[in-house]
Structure formats: C-alpha cells, structure tokens
Amino acid sequence: MTSLTAKDIMRKVFPVADPEEPVLEAAKKMVEHEYGAVLILSDDGTLSGIMTERDVLRAVAEGKDIAQIPVKDLMKKTTVVVHKDVPVRLVLQLFGAYKVRRMPVTDDDGRVIGVISSTxxxxxxxxxxxxxxxxxxxxxxxxxxxxxxxxxxxxxxxASKKVDGALAGGKLISERSVIRALLDSTKPSERAERVIYVPPEMNLRNASILMKLNKIRFVMNDNNYAFTRDIAIAATERAEFTMKSYILIKTKPGFEKEIAEKASSLKSNIVSIEYVAGPYDLVLTALTGPQEEVKDLLIPLLRDKEQVVDTLTLVVLGEKYLGGSGE
Structure with a gap:
C-alpha cells in the first residue's frame, strides 16, 4: 500500500496576491500559473484568504470593473486546508466530503508551503x-x-450554476476559458478546454493516467464531461477497495440470470460478472476494503437458499499485469 502524503503530490509554486491588488492582475496570475485561485498570505506565511476563478466571474457577472476593485473585496477568509503529512487517501476523502477543487497545504507552523488541486x-x-x-x-x-x-x-x-464545464460554439469551456477570453478580448470558445473522448467503461485509474499524459483537465463522451474534481470525488469512495476476490457461485438450474442481476445491484463492489461452464455457473470479480469481509458482500445473494447451491471465494494475494508493472 502506498505511503504517499499531501506533500508528495502538492505543487510548490502557486499564485499569491496582495489584498490591495486589482482583481484583474490577480486573474492574470491564475492564468499564468494554470491554477484556479490565488492565495493571500500573511507576513508569516499563514493563509489570510483565497480568491478563485468563480469569485472573479461572479464579479464580472455583476458588472463590476475587476481592474478597479481590490482582491480583498472578493477573497474568502475560510477554506479547507490540509497538513503536509496527511495521507493521500485522507486527502481524497477531503475532496469527496467538501466537493472542493483545491486546498492549501500547511507545515507544522501553519505556513502555506504548497497547494493541491483536483488536477x-x-x-x-x-x-x-x-x-x-x-x-x-x-x-x-x-x-x-x-x-x-x-x-x-x-x-x-x-456564477449561477456552479458547474465546471459548458458548451459554447460546440466546444467545451470552463471558468478558465472565460477568464482567458476576458483577458484576450475574445470568445470563450476560442479559449476552450482541450479534451479527449473516452468510452464510459474506462476505469478511473486509466482515465487519470491518460489525462496526465495529455495534460488535460476534462474528458468527454458525447456531450457528457468529467472534470478532474468529478474524478477525484468518484475515486473517494473507491480508494479503500484494495482487496480483490473471485466469487464462484453454483446455482440451481434456471437461477443463473436472477443471481447475476442481484450481483449487478452491488456494482460499487462487483466489477464483473461472468457465466462459466463447469462445476460453477457464475464468477464474480469483487473489490472490497481492508475492513470489509467478503462474506458480508455475499449475504444479499445467499438469502434465498433455494437459488444458490454452493459458493467458493478466492482472495487474490498478489497481481502482475502482463505488459506492465506489477501491482
């Protein structure tokens, strides 16, 4: 199991703004750093506030002149922060619990030493x-x-919908697209996000690897999209699924389909269902957490003893993927 902590995945270079600085200048820093917020720090390096892309767009939507108003008028003084030594699995849980896009990382003295975004x-x-x-x-x-x-x-x-993406001129745009368009005096579609179209069946891990390789924040299928925050949140409840098992089930004749349908309702744990020939009728591939007993997963399937004759559970102790590194 990995021992990654917040400091291992944080970025150490991030945009900082002065409270009196014009919002327009701070927005330019966001674009330059490709980070959706600026941090406002005290003299001792602790966090005083944060201003995000959405804060800027809300001001634009209200007709304010962001070249004239200072950052202090838009910044929020509270946000979710994380200590540098917090395990990455807990960082994932924080993203899932608070639905945030980013969080500052602090040291033992409360000084900000980095930031973590959903990307x-x-x-x-x-x-x-x-x-x-x-x-x-x-x-x-x-x-x-x-x-x-x-x-x-x-x-x-x-500003009103609080979403991460939209279509403009047939292209996917984000809040960053709109800020770039504002700074460049052009249309949002001309500063659209780069995307890759992926099949919905692709697993979250492979999608994440693909996004990193292509340096993108969004993937799409048809007119549906997933932003890095959506993926981080989706990964939260699955980060503890570390134990893989094969569950072999022998049913009474004619009940194979019914048991398979029951198993499919456990889709967060059951990742595949296969009909097989031989002494067993079904093979389920299951992922469970370290504290979760596989037998508890089987209870909904075994309530009716008239349908299931026998089961056999094989717990995977180690895996090696051909053509890649071992897990």
Whole structure:
C-alpha cells in the first residue's frame, strides 16, 4: 500500500496576491500559473484568504470593473486546508466530503508551503492509490449545457450554476476559458478546454493516467464531461477497495440470470460478472476494503437458499499485469 502524503503530490509554486491588488492582475496570475485561485498570505506565511476563478466571474457577472476593485473585496477568509503529512487517501476523502477543487497545504507552523488541486489528485494520486478495476469514468460524467458564446453570458452561467464545464460554439469551456477570453478580448470558445473522448467503461485509474499524459483537465463522451474534481470525488469512495476476490457461485438450474442481476445491484463492489461452464455457473470479480469481509458482500445473494447451491471465494494475494508493472 502506498505511503504517499499531501506533500508528495502538492505543487510548490502557486499564485499569491496582495489584498490591495486589482482583481484583474490577480486573474492574470491564475492564468499564468494554470491554477484556479490565488492565495493571500500573511507576513508569516499563514493563509489570510483565497480568491478563485468563480469569485472573479461572479464579479464580472455583476458588472463590476475587476481592474478597479481590490482582491480583498472578493477573497474568502475560510477554506479547507490540509497538513503536509496527511495521507493521500485522507486527502481524497477531503475532496469527496467538501466537493472542493483545491486546498492549501500547511507545515507544522501553519505556513502555506504548497497547494493541491483536483488536477494534482488525478495526475499524481489516483494512478498510485486506486485499484485498476475500481470505478468507471462514465459514473463521474455529467451533461454539458449549451451557453451563449460571450464572456458576460458565460460568466453569468458559471456564477449561477456552479458547474465546471459548458458548451459554447460546440466546444467545451470552463471558468478558465472565460477568464482567458476576458483577458484576450475574445470568445470563450476560442479559449476552450482541450479534451479527449473516452468510452464510459474506462476505469478511473486509466482515465487519470491518460489525462496526465495529455495534460488535460476534462474528458468527454458525447456531450457528457468529467472534470478532474468529478474524478477525484468518484475515486473517494473507491480508494479503500484494495482487496480483490473471485466469487464462484453454483446455482440451481434456471437461477443463473436472477443471481447475476442481484450481483449487478452491488456494482460499487462487483466489477464483473461472468457465466462459466463447469462445476460453477457464475464468477464474480469483487473489490472490497481492508475492513470489509467478503462474506458480508455475499449475504444479499445467499438469502434465498433455494437459488444458490454452493459458493467458493478466492482472495487474490498478489497481481502482475502482463505488459506492465506489477501491482
């Protein structure tokens, strides 16, 4: 099991703004660093506040002149922070619990020494802590709505809907797309996100690896998209699925399909169901957490003894993937 901590996946270079600095200048720093917020730090390096892309777009949507208003007028003084030595699995849980896109990382004295975004989690954490069979990218996707391809309209949309993506001019745009368009005096679609289309069956781990290789934050299927935050949240409940088992089930004649349907309702744990020939009728591949007994998983399938004759559970003690590294 990995011993990764927050400091292992954090980025050490991040944008910082002065409270009196114009919001427009701070927004330029976000774009330059490709990070969706600026941090406001005290003289001792502790966190005083944070201003995000959404805060900027909310001001634009309200008709404010972001070249004239200072950062202190938009910044929030509270946000989720994490200590540098917190295990990555707990970092994942924080992303899932608070549905955040980013969190500052602090040292023992409370000084900010780095930041972790949902993109950092997808690039650096998920490929290392998530089982290859845990989770489908399709389960993390949501439909992208069409918006007018202009900065004011897109800003109002993102400020009110609180979503991560939308379609403008047939392209996927984000809050960053709108800020880039604002700075460049162009349309959001001309600063659209780079995306790759993936099948919904692709597992979260492979999707994360693909996104890192291509340096993208979004994947799509048809008009549905998944942002790195969606993937980080989807990975949260599956990060503890570390034990793989094969469950062999012998049913009474004619009950194979019914038992398979019951097993499919346990989709968060059961990752495949196969009909086989021989002494058993079904083979289930299951992922469970370290504290979860496989027998507890079987209880819903074994309530009706008229349907199941026998079961055999094989716990996988180690795996090696041909053509790749061992797990």
């Amino acid at each position: 950092d989690v997808v690039y650096e954490a998920i490929p290392k802590v998530l089982h290859p069979l845990a989770g489908r990218i399709g389960d993390a996707m949501k439909p992208a709505e069409e918006v007018e391809d202009s900065v004011p309209s897109a800003a109002r949309y993102f």
